[in-house]
Amino acid sequence: MGFDRAKGDIVAAAYQRTTGQVAYLDESYQAPDPTITQSNTFYVFTAVVVHKDAMIELRKGLGEIAEGSWWHTTKALLEDTGRKKTRGMLEYLAEGFEACVIAHKVPVESGDHDAEKARRACYRGLAIELAAGSPGKWDPVELLVLEERNQMNFRNKDKRNHVELVSEKKIPRNTRLLQTSPKFERLLWLPDVVSSAYRRTLTHRDETSKLFEIIKGQVHFVEPVE
Structure with missing residues (x-):
């Protein structure tokens, strides 16, 4: 419990230091794999920009749709109830004014087996555009909240990607990256559901491939930056 409180405190402190909007980031991808596919590869990195004064209402609404405190769109899309809830979340997001920003790289280079080069390019494209504002x-967004990855070496890579942008003066020094888990910030469900909906337009031809149409009007595409 102490670990959980500490993580929650870090997120709360980051918000106290932030004015304006916060961007929540998550990804979906298909990397080259000799045992699966070398074609149809892609990397999709999504940000959903939320006003601080809308956070409480959004968290409440998402919890009501999910009927709980846990959510993962990929698993939800495996059964009818989850697909209905996914649609409900997208419709709920579409009712608001939150901008969704997607960096989409296709294909992923054949030698980029873990898709880390594609991830870096997509993150750079997103961060530059988010920090600049549109x-x-x-x-302009000061705080980027990214779903943290399980392994420390991957978390360190994400941190380095951000630090590089600051050192290259492509984003302001006050643009911060916070890596945390959806269990400490439910608003990370938003980029997860948008990324999954867009992924389905690339990978499926069933009813789920049309989910992206619900939110398409709020989505803005940006170029990855190598």
């Missing part, structure tokens, strides 16, 4: 779409 008139009428989103204000």
